Amino acid sequence: MVYKKVMDPVKQAAKESKSRRLTNIERSSYFARREAAKVLKSVLQGDANRRAVGSIKTLVYSPSIRNKKATFALVCQTLKYLPIIKDVLEIANVLNSKWKRQVELMYIITYDILFGQDSSLTGDPEKYLILRKSQLQSALAKILLKKGAKRIEDLMSQYKIPDVKKPRYVRVNTLKLDVETAVSELSKDNMVEKDDMIPDLLVLPPATDLHNHPLVTNGSVFMQGKASSMVAVALAPKPGWEVIDACAAPGNKTVHLAAVMKGEGKIIACELNKDRVKRLEHTTNLAGATNVEVLHENFLNLNPEDELYSKVRAILLDPSCSGSGTVADRLDYLLPSHSHTSGDGNGGDVGRLLKLAAFQEKALIHALSFPGVERVVYSTCSVHQIENEDVIKSVLPFAASLGFHLATPFPQWARRAQHLLRTDPVEDKEGFFIALFTRSPESPQKVERGSLDNLKHEAVGKCDCHKKFLRVLPFTRISRLYLHRNLVMHGR
Numbered sequence: 001m002v003y004k005k006v007m008d009p010v011k012q013a014a015k016e017s018k019s020r021r022l023t024n025i026e027r028s029s030y031f032a033r034r035e036a037a038k039v040l041k042s043v044l045q046g047d048a049n050r051r052a053v054g055s056i057k058t059l060v061y062s063p064s065i066r067n068k069k070a071t072f073a074l075v076c077q078t079l080k081y082l083p084i085i086k087d088v089l090e091i092a093n094v095l096n097s098k099w100k101r102q103v104e105l106m107y108i109i110t111y112d113i114l115f116g117q118d119s120s121l122t123g124d125p126e127k128y129l130i131l132r133k134s135q136l137q138s139a140l141a142k143i144l145l146k147k148g149a150k151r152i153e154d155l156m157s158q159y160k161i162p163d164v165k166k167p168r169y170v171r172v173n174t175l176k177l178d179v180e181t182a183v184s185e186l187s188k189d190n191m192v193e194k195d196d197m198i199p200d201l202l203v204l205p206p207a208t209d210l211h212n213h214p215l216v217t218n219g220s221v222f223m224q225g226k227a228s229s230m231v232a233v234a235l236a237p238k239p240g241w242e243v244i245d246a247c248a249a250p251g252n253k254t255v256h257l258a259a260v261m262k263g264e265g266k267i268i269a270c271e272l273n274k275d276r277v278k279r280l281e282h283t284t285n286l287a288g289a290t291n292v293e294v295l296h297e298n299f300l301n302l303n304p305e306d307e308l309y310s311k312v313r314a315i316l317l318d319p320s321c322s323g324s325g326t327v328a329d330r331l332d333y334l335l336p337s338h339s340h341t342s343g344d345g346n347g348g349d350v351g352r353l354l355k356l357a358a359f360q361e362k363a364l365i366h367a368l369s370f371p372g373v374e375r376v377v378y379s380t381c382s383v384h385q386i387e388n389e390d391v392i393k394s395v396l397p398f399a400a401s402l403g404f405h406l407a408t409p410f411p412q413w414a415r416r417a418q419h420l421l422r423t424d425p426v427e428d429k430e431g432f433f434i435a436l437f438t439r440s441p442e443s444p445q446k447v448e449r450g451s452l453d454n455l456k457h458e459a460v461g462k463c464d465c466h467k468k469f470l471r472v473l474p475f476t477r478i479s480r481l482y483l484h485r486n487l488v489m490h491g492r
């Protein structure tokens, strides 16, 4: 068999566009289709291997993509219709091995022909599929008939394709700009409202593109979601306090803390990952947050007894998590893997969740161990109970032994189990979890070093979240998970 080398679609596009004078519209949509095909290929390959290659947005907003707006729209729309497009191409049976080698481009062109604007479809692959338009249309008609759907919208709901539209939230960085000026500047081109709960948070219509807006590029406002903006406000450190942001990069919550503290006092922003430390430094410089000290360190290695941390009164702990609540933000809900979650409701990746929960629990216990601390906020962008309520439940006895109790951040927020606050991935368009521990500043409980270590050791062994999972998991997976959990919990 002879394999022909497939030319990079973008290079091929440049060659083809030279061979005939294209109009500007033709040329830009022609290139957008090639750029979209490249992004789509990375996204689908990453999704198939369950390996994050970067969110759709990150890939589209990389410097190599020229026509970002059109490329982003094409990738999203094609992904939205992808299950239908795949069925159409299979029934129409029009792709031979040559075209299958650039199947992502064929998906994009099929989207344009069937659901988009096929008016400027120049290029060889486009011509090939345009000539077969009637076969594509009759395959679509067959699917509609088979599913008993009259309109494409009915078909979309049968394919369970969601339409998640999230407002664009913008947090005003009050270290640099006041809210009224931000509102009047942004109102020049957009509809702007103030959020009813978070001071300094503005709400704009979904899909408002502010990436290149001067207020964003100069750090006067940050594109930060509502749930993420609740965390620093829940911790509510006073100006002048010393605070630790335990897992800080890229630093959105760090600089929000700095704004809440009016730039006064000190924030120790701790980050383990070297590359992410650079992002953290960039964010703090952009925000003009001069009271932030960036620390490249493992939070678990900070010694609570060290004199350096004796004045720390609040800790924000936003540890690494599964990120399952941000699927709408990352547009992951459009990816094929999201349409087939496993029966346990955890995307079939319970082992990973258990590992994350073990770290989250350890980090929370560590945060509660700093002797002068009065307030600890724990947050995740996960929807999984094992990373949220179960972590809190497992550390509660330890927290109580140090005089902490659970407080109620944002009492007006309805979605919660008693003190524990949740945001919902469908209703609120992002799934977040926030818990707040407080203790009275007059009576931080003093515990001897030796007994603190004992309490910590006992607490780490106590979490019973794995038992809940064992009840819902198929019998064959029980022993493997139980073993795994014990290994992780005891660091073996």
Ligand SMILES: C[S@@+](CC[C@H](N)C(=O)[O-])C[C@H]1O[C@@H](n2cnc3c(N)ncnc32)[C@H](O)[C@@H]1O
Binding pocket: 228, 246, 247, 248, 249, 250, 251, 252, 253, 254, 270, 271, 272, 273, 276, 297, 298, 299, 300, 318, 319, 320, 321
């Ligand atoms: C969810 S992100 C934090 C997001 C951040 N709070 C924000 O709002 O921009 C978690 C961060 O914790 C860092 N991290 C993970 N384990 C850590 C550890 N043991 N010590 C310090 N940082 C850690 C990760 O590298 C990651 O940057």
